Amino acid sequence: xxxxxxxxxxxxxxxxxxxxxxxxxxxxxxxxxxxxxxxxxxxxxxxxxxxxxxxxxxxxxxxxxxxxxxxxxxxxxxxxxxxxxxxxxxxxxxxxxxxxxxxxxxxxxxxxxxxxxxxxxxxxxxxxxxxxxxxxxxxxxxxxxxxxxxxxxxxxxxxxxxxxxxxxxxxxxxxxxxxxxxxxxxxxxxxxxxxxxxxxxxxxxxxxxxxxxxxxxxxxxxxxxxxxxxxxxxxxxxxxxxxxxxxxxxxxxxxxxxxxxxxxxxxxxxxxxxxxxxxxxxxxxxxxxxxxxxxxxxxxxxxxxxxxx
Amino acid sequence: xxxxxxxxxxxxxxxxxxxxxxxxxxxxxxxxxxxxxxxxxxxxxxxxxxxxxxxxxxxxxxxxxxxxxxxxxxxxxxxxxxxxxxxxxxxxxxxxxxxxxxxxxxxxxxxxxxxxxxxxxxxxxxxxxxxxxxxxxxxxxxxxxxxxxxxxxxxxxxxxxxxxxxxxxxxxxxxxxxxxxxxxxxxxxxxxxxxxxxxxxxxxxxxxxxxxxxxxxxxxxxxxxxxxxxxxxxxxxxxxxxxxxxxxxxxxxxxxxxxxxxxxxxxxxxxxxxxxxxxxxxxxxxxxxxxxxxxxxxxxxxxxxxxxx
Numbered sequence: 001x002x003x004x005x006x007x008x009x010x011x012x013x014x015x016x017x018x019x020x021x022x023x024x025x026x027x028x029x030x031x032x033x034x035x036x037x038x039x040x041x042x043x044x045x046x047x048x049x050x051x052x053x054x055x056x057x058x059x060x061x062x063x064x065x066x067x068x069x070x071x072x073x074x075x076x077x078x079x080x081x082x083x084x085x086x087x088x089x090x091x092x093x094x095x096x097x098x099x100x101x102x103x104x105x106x107x108x109x110x111x112x113x114x115x116x117x118x119x120x121x122x123x124x125x126x127x128x129x130x131x132x133x134x135x136x137x138x139x140x141x142x143x144x145x146x147x148x149x150x151x152x153x154x155x156x157x158x159x160x161x162x163x164x165x166x167x168x169x170x171x172x173x174x175x176x177x178x179x180x181x182x183x184x185x186x187x188x189x190x191x192x193x194x195x196x197x198x199x200x201x202x203x204x205x206x207x208x209x210x211x212x213x214x215x216x217x218x219x220x221x222x223x224x225x226x227x228x229x230x231x232x233x234x235x236x237x238x239x240x241x242x243x244x245x246x247x248x249x250x251x252x253x254x255x256x257x258x259x260x261x262x263x264x265x266x267x268x269x270x271x272x273x274x275x276x277x278x279x280x281x282x283x284x285x286x287x288x289x290x291x292x293x294x295x296x297x298x299x300x301x302x303x304x305x306x307x308x309x
Numbered sequence: 310x311x312x313x314x315x316x317x318x319x320x321x322x323x324x325x326x327x328x329x330x331x332x333x334x335x336x337x338x339x340x341x342x343x344x345x346x347x348x349x350x351x352x353x354x355x356x357x358x359x360x361x362x363x364x365x366x367x368x369x370x371x372x373x374x375x376x377x378x379x380x381x382x383x384x385x386x387x388x389x390x391x392x393x394x395x396x397x398x399x400x401x402x403x404x405x406x407x408x409x410x411x412x413x414x415x416x417x418x419x420x421x422x423x424x425x426x427x428x429x430x431x432x433x434x435x436x437x438x439x440x441x442x443x444x445x446x447x448x449x450x451x452x453x454x455x456x457x458x459x460x461x462x463x464x465x466x467x468x469x470x471x472x473x474x475x476x477x478x479x480x481x482x483x484x485x486x487x488x489x490x491x492x493x494x495x496x497x498x499x500x501x502x503x504x505x506x507x508x509x510x511x512x513x514x515x516x517x518x519x520x521x522x523x524x525x526x527x528x529x530x531x532x533x534x535x536x537x538x539x540x541x542x543x544x545x546x547x548x549x550x551x552x553x554x555x556x557x558x559x560x561x562x563x564x565x566x567x568x569x570x571x572x573x574x575x576x577x578x579x580x581x582x583x584x585x586x587x588x589x590x591x592x593x594x595x596x597x598x599x600x601x602x603x604x605x606x607x608x609x610x611x612x613x614x615x616x617x618x
């Protein structure tokens with residue numbers, strides 16, 4: 001199997017002084033496989049787990065804009081592993097075109113529409129039909145209810161904490177929090193090393209309580225009882241309905257592209273970065289070194305380019 | 310002025326054995342500013358030259374798909390320097406939408422349509438109107454005929470030769486050749502260091518003689534009489550009308566994305582990489598270490614995504 005090799009991604013200073021603090025970006029979007037992003041690392045962990053378990057058919061779940069489904073489909077194409085994606089419609093029942101899904105299809109993924117209300121049944125149906133072809137399916141999220149495989153994606157980001165520490169020390173590390181996988185990995189890394197920085201997950205859709213429960217589940221699946229509730233900080237003031245974003249976020253995206261040449265999408269990275277700047281303002285941060293992790297999503301930037309640019 | 314800082318871009322092995330040779334990619338497309346590419350380095354040199362000459366209004370020339378115009382507009386937006394772009398229609402007289410031009414407009418560039426047949430007059434008109442506003446214009450290509458500024462872009466790629474040598478030794482270094490700027494810089498770097506590798510420019514549009522003349526002009530403007538005709542190898546068998554490409558190139562682009570997660574466009578990078586593989590085949594290369602320089606163009610990949618994917 002072809003395995004991309006990831007050198008440490010660059011950290012760049014932002015010359016704009018954000019309310020008297022020094023802001024830095026960790027460019028995970030520049031990971032050199034399939035437009036990069038955190039899901040490039042996480043997808044690779046799922047591929048390794050599939051191989052370790054002797055499976056030969058990847059089953060994923062994600063909508064048309066899913067970065068994880070894009071990366072997994074690309075890894076599967078490179079490895080000659082078939083992949084089936086359960087793809088829910090948006091909350092309004094619509095299916096919208098997106099570059100990520102086009103890429104998935106181009107990579108040979110089989111995209112199966114499903115309902116958000118009947119995921120467990122859809123998983124069963126897809127897994128059974130794969131087994132009947134004599135193949136051994138691997139569902140990335142574990143059982144039919146999406147439980148049991150939380151350790152795998154967490155493992156992708158535990159070593160990234162060390163990577164960051166080798167590049168510099170920061171008072172704050174912040175990132176978009178969707179599922180909580182990436183945050184969980186970094187929190188586990190920090191806990192293991194006795195890190196003293198504040199790590200903030202800026203929730204893009206879930207409320208703080210729900211996001212925290214998921215993050216704890218991911219972290220403690222990787223290492224039992226490593227994280228406790230107090231280790232996890234989620235700020236949910238800037239979330240919106242998944243995929244939605246407002247004028248404030250659009251302005252931030254335009255500004256980051258104009259002034260720094262850095263593309264951000266509105267669903268995850270732009271929303272979280274906009275939130276971070278407002279947190280720095282309302283909490284009146286002073287003289288802090290702040291690292292924001294750019295977790296990728298270049299195809300989503302181009303989805304929205306006509307609207308935002 | 311905000312100046313992006315460029316660490317060495319990664320070189321990645323391609324696991325596919327191309328006719329018994331080891332192929333590598335230098336990922337200039339991952340330069341961390343404005344979707345990167347060779348024009349990120351070259352645009353930065355033009356910005357420095359503008360500042361050195363005390364100018365305060367950038368004037369560029371390039372069509373809607375120009376990577377250089379995108380990067381320049383982005384650098385100008387970051388630096389607060391106004392930019393005017395002379396934009397010719399395609400050879401068939403049509404103007405097509407492209408993400409690069411949308412980005413230029415979003416960065417605040419003024420895009421002035423012009424005719425390919427009347428560039429000198431259009432340059433005069435634009436320069437004069439800028440002067441009349443009391444600003445000091447800088448035309449990237451020199452005089453009204455596009456002569457006189459060839460040393461600047463060449464300077465961007467002379468140090469990249471040393472960067473490559475510090476990363477490894479190669480029997481062949483190959484890249485797309487449009488204007489010849491990037492090739493000229495690498496050739497100057499190699500000549501200065503006594504490099505023994507074969508450096509091939511794979512012309513995307515010009516015939517070999519024309520492309521060679523331009524490459525020599527760029528190189529020798531940087532350092533007088535450094536390059537002679539025998540130093541410049543251009544292969545023009547794979548060129549097509551600018552912007553056009555065929556099924557062969559499309560297949561290569563799909564394959565590179567599917568198997569390696571690397572996006573390539575059809576106008577420059579995909580066309581040249583496809584050509585390189587066919588050169589290796591027809592010349593029956595054996596056991597060579599071959600470095601192909603991925604010179605960027607991510608927005609062009611998305612322009613063509615609906616067609617190619």
